[in-house]
Amino acid sequence: MKYQNIASMGLALLSSAATVSASPLVLRGNSGVCPKGYSPTVITMSVPITATPTPVAIEEPTSTPSTPAPVTDSETQTPIQIETSSPVGYVAAIPSSTTEASVPETTQAAVVVTTSSSQAPAVHAAVPTTSSVTEEAAVSQTPVAQSKQASVSSSSGGSSGEATFYGGNVAGGTCSFSGYTIPSNLFGTAFSGAVWDNAAKCGSCVAVTGPNGKTIKAMIVDKCPECAEGHFDLFQDAFAELSDISAGVIDITYSAVSCDLEGPLKLKNKEGTSAYWFSMQVVNANEPVTKLEVSTDGGSNWQSTTRTDYNFFENSSGFGTDSVTVRVTGESGTTVVVKNVGSEAGSEITAGSNL
Structure with a gap:
């Protein structure tokens, strides 16, 4: 057996490996010299140490990473005390699903963990505020849009x-x-x-x-x-x-x-109207007129007319008689029938009702 004792050891932890160096040996006892047949020896040894920090979620900032197993001298089984000469840091990606707000899938919160041999990791989280801002804006805009829509609807109605x-x-x-x-x-x-x-x-x-x-x-x-x-x-x-x-x-x-006009509608013949050229206008109607039809047999049969761009209903051949029956139909489907309407040019006749 060798009479050697590691008095002190320095370990530098770099990424995933550490190097341990032993200083000159201190001899046992008070003799100050090695036993007969032995001489002082300086041993340099490299001990691989893998530091695998436990991922830290933002909800549990105080969780402690796992501690590496103790390192011992393979021959003397003497525990070797290790001190970190510098903090080791890593970055953990925290998915946005840890919050209740809806955040884009690409958004991550950066968490930096600092390790030491005597204390739990310190967690520094940089969490984007996009989700909270977006959510707040969406909530604040909703009543504004509704209010505007309601205002337009109530003020116009058209x-x-x-x-x-x-x-x-x-x-x-x-x-x-x-x-x-x-x-x-x-x-x-x-x-x-x-x-x-x-x-x-x-x-x-x-x-x-x-x-x-x-x-x-x-x-x-x-x-x-x-x-x-x-x-x-x-x-x-x-x-x-x-x-x-x-x-x-x-x-x-x-x-x-509705125009809400007083009195019945009126029929007015255009200048030049005769039994052989028919042109008539409807005046004072309470709603738009959709068609005007003419009967030459008292209403048993009806013949159509063509409306012109200048607001007259015409038949270029006329109806061959001096007196006809006229039926006016409004946009609502309401009809007014006027009998014994003459074909004289420029004449006007008043109906018994309005549309």
Whole structure:
């Protein structure tokens, strides 16, 4: 047996291996010399030590990594005390699933663990705040969007569009309402040429709400050829009710409404009408007129007419008689029948009811 004792040993822990160096030996006893036949020896030994820290989850920052087994002298079985000369660090990737908020899969929290021989790892977590910010923004925006949607719905109740104004034209307008006066409770407007549809909306009414929150009712009496769908060219007095005229163009909401006219509708023959050329107009109807039919046998059989772009229902050959029965159908399907209608040019007859 060798009479040797390791007095001190220094160990440097680098990555996964450590090197241990022994200083000159200190002899046993008080003699100060080696026993006869022995001499002092310096031993240098390398002891591989693998440090495998236990992954640390962010919920358990105080967990302690496993401690390596004690190192002993293979011959003397003397425990060798190891001290780390420098801290060992590693980075653990903490998945975002450790939090309840929804975080993108690529998001990770960096955790740096410092080890020492006498204390539990110190955990330094850098957790991105993207998830909490995103969640908070989503919650705060929801009521705003709902409030805005509710405001639009309650304030308009119709379609969005825009309005301009012009001097107004009833007698010379494309609806050909010559000699007709708009009732005092209504304003006038020109309708979009893009959806004119052969004067299908002539004489009908729209409710228009302007940026000042005020709503007016206007009758369609003219055509605006250059206006897109939803664009109304209001008479100037109508525009002034919704905004200062200096604005020129304003945003509006609009919807079709009943004109609520007093009295029955009227039938008016165009100049030049005769038994051999039929051209008739419907005036003062409470809703848009969809068709006008003519019977020459008191209503047993009906013949159709063609609506023109200038708001007359015509038959180029006429019906061959001086008197006919006329049936007017409104957009709702309501009909009004008028008997004994003459074919004289420019004549006008009043019906017994309205649509």
